[in-house]
Amino acid sequence: MDKIKIDNDAAFLYPMPMVLVGSIVEKKANFMAVGWVSRVNFKPPLIAIALGPHHTNKGIDENKEFSINIPNVPLMEQTDYCGLVSGNKTDKSEVFDLFYGEYDNAPLIRECPICISCSLYDAIKLPYNTLYIGEPKEVFTEERYMTDNQLDVKKINPFTLTMPDNNYWSVGENLGKAWNIGKRLKKQR
Amino acid sequence: MDKIKIDNDAAFLYPMPMVLVGSIVEKKANFMAVGWVSRVNFKPPLIAIALGPHHTNKGIDENKEFSINIPNVPLMEQTDYCGLVSGNKTDKSEVFDLFYGEYDNAPLIRECPICISCSLYDAIKLPYNTLYIGEPKEVFTEERYMTDNQLDVKKINPFTLTMPDNNYWSVGENLGKAWNIGKRLKKQR
Numbered sequence: 001m002d003k004i005k006i007d008n009d010a011a012f013l014y015p016m017p018m019v020l021v022g023s024i025v026e027k028k029a030n031f032m033a034v035g036w037v038s039r040v041n042f043k044p045p046l047i048a049i050a051l052g053p054h055h056t057n058k059g060i061d062e063n064k065e066f067s068i069n070i071p072n073v074p075l076m077e078q079t080d081y082c083g084l085v086s087g088n089k090t091d092k093s094e095v096f097d098l099f100y101g102e103y104d105n106a107p108l109i110r111e112c113p114i115c116i117s118c119s120l121y122d123a124i125k126l127p128y129n130t131l132y133i134g135e136p137k138e139v140f141t142e143e144r145y146m147t148d149n150q151l152d153v154k155k156i157n158p159f160t161l162t163m164p165d166n167n168y169w170s171v172g173e174n175l176g177k178a179w180n181i182g183k184r185l186k187k188q189r
Numbered sequence: 190m191d192k193i194k195i196d197n198d199a200a201f202l203y204p205m206p207m208v209l210v211g212s213i214v215e216k217k218a219n220f221m222a223v224g225w226v227s228r229v230n231f232k233p234p235l236i237a238i239a240l241g242p243h244h245t246n247k248g249i250d251e252n253k254e255f256s257i258n259i260p261n262v263p264l265m266e267q268t269d270y271c272g273l274v275s276g277n278k279t280d281k282s283e284v285f286d287l288f289y290g291e292y293d294n295a296p297l298i299r300e301c302p303i304c305i306s307c308s309l310y311d312a313i314k315l316p317y318n319t320l321y322i323g324e325p326k327e328v329f330t331e332e333r334y335m336t337d338n339q340l341d342v343k344k345i346n347p348f349t350l351t352m353p354d355n356n357y358w359s360v361g362e363n364l365g366k367a368w369n370i371g372k373r374l375k376k377q378r
Contacts (some may be wrong), residue, residue, distance in 0.1 A: 003288065003304070003329045009324035010340060011204040011227055011234045011305050014259055014347045015360055036190055038227035040239040041315040045200045047319070048237065050229035068299055076364060080371030081378075090378070099192065115192070116200050124313065126230040126322075131237070133315075136200035140192045151199060153351045158203045159364055160349070162342045166367040171204055172359030175265060175348055179355055182269030189279070 013161035015169055020079055021049055022067035022107040023059030029093040029107035032056045033083030036129070036160040037068070044120055045136050050051040054067040055087035060132055063105035068134065069112040072157040077169055078111075101138040108140060113156040115140040202351035204358055209268055210238055211256035211296040212248030218282040218296035221245045222272030224350040225318070226257070234325050235310055238319040244276035249321055252294035253309040255325065256300040261346040265357055267300075290327040297329060302345040304329040 016035040024028050029137045036050035047068060051057055071079045077170045078095055085092070106117035118128075118134030145155045161183040205224040212219050225239035226288055236257060260268045274281070286299040295306035299345045307323030334344045338371055346359045 003299070003331060005290075006328050006340075008234050009232075009326045010338075011236060011328050012228055012255075013208070013236075014340070014342050015206060016227070017204060017206075026303055030313050034308055036228045037239065038239060039205070039225045040203055040318060041322050042241060042317040043198075046240075046314060046315060047200060047202070048227065048229070050227060050237075052231060068200075072324075073364065076237055077370055077374055080365075080367060080369065081369070081374040083368060084371045084375050090282050091341065101194075102341040104377070109191070114203065126235060128231040128352055130231060130286075131229050136197045139195050139197055139200050142192060149345065150354045151195075151203070151351075152354070153356070153358065156203055157220060159362070160204065162340075162369075165226040165299050165339045165341070166343070166369070168343065168364040168367055168370075170361030171349070172361035172363055174240055175262065175319055175357040175359055176269075177355055178269060178306070178352075178357055179272060180269065181266055181357075182271070182273045183283075185266055 010164065012163045015162050018071065018079060018159055018161050019069055020069040020082060020109060021056055022058045022069060024063055024105040024107060025055055025059035025087055028055035028091060029098055030056055030059060031077050031092050031095065031104045040133060046133050047136060048131050048133045050131050057130060060120060065103045065105035066118055066134060067106040067108050068113040068116040069109040069157055071112050072166055073159050073170060075111055076159055096128060097120065103137065114147045115139060199353065201352045204351050207256040207268060207348055209260055209271060209298060210245055212245045212256060213252055213294040213296060214244055214248035214276055217280060218287055219248060219276035220271045220281050220284065221320060222268050229359055235322050236307065236325060237320050237322045239320050241318055243349055247317060249309060254292045255323060256295040256297050257305040258298040258308060259303040261302050262359060264350050265348055281350055286340065292326065293314050302330060303346035304335045341363055
């Protein structure tokens with residue numbers, strides 16, 4: 001089939017993980033939905049989130065702390081809501097049941113299967129977004145989301161995002177083991 | 190249920206998108222499997238990949254160009270193979286059928302539904318990884334991967350990764366529209 005060139009703006013990942021970034025802005029817990037997020041360093045673990053100019057940024061800039069919460073499918077409506085309204089106009093501090101670890105400015109969402117409190121490692125200004133790199137200090141989960149002492153994505157039941165068509169997707173079937181199923185090719189070559 | 194604290198090293202995203210990063214190292218096309226990847230800027234579009242110390246880095250550092258290719262499920266074995274062997278010891282230039290856009294140092298994989306050639310925008314040294322931020326210059330796809338002029342994740346048929354359990358997953362069912370399904374909550378509040 002022939003390759004066609006499409007607009008550069010369509011350069012997204014397929015699909016993107018969805019998180020809720022928590023911060024304290026003007027003494028209120030605030031949450032935003034973020035799909036531009038990635039682990040970026042092995043040791044220490046670092047996670048980067050790319051934020052446009054949002055209400056959340058004020059809290060992170062000021063407190064140097066934030067949280068990353070991974071919502072599951074039952075929280076999709078609340079997550080989407082957090083992406084629809086700005087904390088600048090709407091108080092989102094009561095959308096979820098909150099708890100705190102050691103960091104007072106990293107509000108954690110009890111309903112989320114995974115909650116990570118981060119200290120700010122660096123903030124890198126890009127032309128439009130700011131890349132906030134966080135160092136995870138505490139990772140919270142529950143026994144019911146684990147199998148053999150490891151987080152189990154089918155128990156977590158997260159959802160993913162595609163852009164620019166703006167759709168949410170569940171995680172499908174297990175396809176095999178990474179760093180393993182390529183071994184047959186390795187032997188052949 | 191009670192929250193438990195687990196090791197910080199477990200701070201991953203669930204699930205992570207998978208890409209093949211292409212580069213030219215010592216005049217040979219080389220590919221590595223990468224799950225630490227995210228869009229990081231709106232305009233211009235920028236995509237970041239977090240690479241440990243790999244053979245690929247030499248090519249990106251030298252040529253300031255690389256490619257991001259999104260493989261589909263039929264390419265899972267080849268993708269995993271690229272993650273198992275280093276270009277330092279193994280020639281991976283013939284694993285895929287290649288083509289090139291305007292950039293001679295961004296080898297593109299014909300079998301991949303989406304192929305993006307990037308120029309290097311910035312390289313940020315983190316304690317272990319280097320965060321290579323690329324500016325997509327050309328995005329290639331095929332008509333068969335699109336619906337109504339937009340990329341269609343079900344036609345693309347990509348796969349995702351979870352760590353540290355090291356599993357690949359398909360994309361599941363459509364769960365609804367982003368920036369939309371939260372509107373009911375918005376009206377209520």
